Amino acid sequence: MPTIEFENVTKLYGEDTVALDDVSFTISEGEFVILLGPSGAGKSTMLRVLNGLTQPTEGSVRIGDREIQGNRSEVGMVFQEHYLIESKTAFGNALSGALSRNGLVQSALGMHAESDKLTALEALQTVGLLEEAGQRAESMSGGQKQRVGIARALVQEPEIVLADEPVASLDPKAARDVMRYLKKAATEQDLTTITSLHQVNIAREFGDRFLGIRDGEVIFDGDADDLTMDEMDRIYYGSTQDDTTIPTGTTTKEAGEADGGRRA
Numbered sequence: 001m002p003t004i005e006f007e008n009v010t011k012l013y014g015e016d017t018v019a020l021d022d023v024s025f026t027i028s029e030g031e032f033v034i035l036l037g038p039s040g041a042g043k044s045t046m047l048r049v050l051n052g053l054t055q056p057t058e059g060s061v062r063i064g065d066r067e068i069q070g071n072r073s074e075v076g077m078v079f080q081e082h083y084l085i086e087s088k089t090a091f092g093n094a095l096s097g098a099l100s101r102n103g104l105v106q107s108a109l110g111m112h113a114e115s116d117k118l119t120a121l122e123a124l125q126t127v128g129l130l131e132e133a134g135q136r137a138e139s140m141s142g143g144q145k146q147r148v149g150i151a152r153a154l155v156q157e158p159e160i161v162l163a164d165e166p167v168a169s170l171d172p173k174a175a176r177d178v179m180r181y182l183k184k185a186a187t188e189q190d191l192t193t194i195t196s197l198h199q200v201n202i203a204r205e206f207g208d209r210f211l212g213i214r215d216g217e218v219i220f221d222g223d224a225d226d227l228t229m230d231e232m233d234r235i236y237y238g239s240t241q242d243d244t245t246i247p248t249g250t251t252t253k254e255a256g257e258a259d260g261g262r263r264a
Ligand SMILES: Nc1ncnc2c1ncn2[C@@H]1O[C@H](COP(=O)(O)OP(=O)(O)OP(=O)(O)O)[C@@H](O)[C@H]1O
Pocket: 013, 014, 017, 018, 019, 037, 038, 039, 040, 041, 042, 043, 044, 045, 046
């Protein structure tokens, strides 16, 4: 039984912008999926639809056997901007992930169950920051903050974690660290994880499965071995990319054949 099911999902913004165009796929429990695609392809829209932050114009999205309607507490989100409270400690920020389970009033009063505090400490341990639990966010590096953001999502006790370009503003080493901890958390807690990434090399190191999005459509679905240079070209530049390399005077038909030969 798939955990996540997109069925003929179309999302229009206004009347003209087709952000998702009749998208269907399923993701099984525990898969670590990475979304690749050029800017404007529809990656964030896909994640937002999945979290219930955006409603599809047509089609349905299911998690388990339930259709998504409204914000889902079983879906944890990690963003490019970490949205931590800078003056709070790593522990305080992680603990705020319990908010969606406990309700606003309890959380506003600072009433957290001992079990939540334990969960927050465990989450910080999962992302390698237990010793930094008492450190304020403002004094942490970008990579550490992102790991606190992951911990906060884990404290929510989600079934699914969605991460929208979680390492976009980090240097390659910090980015790898964050992805390593995200993958570790996903493996340890058997989470289904979907992450959008622009850093293809890093994506290849961590993804079990890749969805290539272009113009609102899923045009690639496979593992790292399937993700050849040609497929990358197709995802990022479109199949017309090859036309630019056709020598002048070659007919379109010949070009198609030559291209087929190259790909074979
Ligand atoms: N709130 C919105 N209102 C109108 N159009 C939107 C909105 N959000 C996204 N779009 C449009 O929908 C399309 C898909 O955008 P989306 O943000 O999902 O792409 P993306 O793949 O996440 O891109 P990026 O890699 O730049 O983050 C784009 O054409 C974008 O301009």
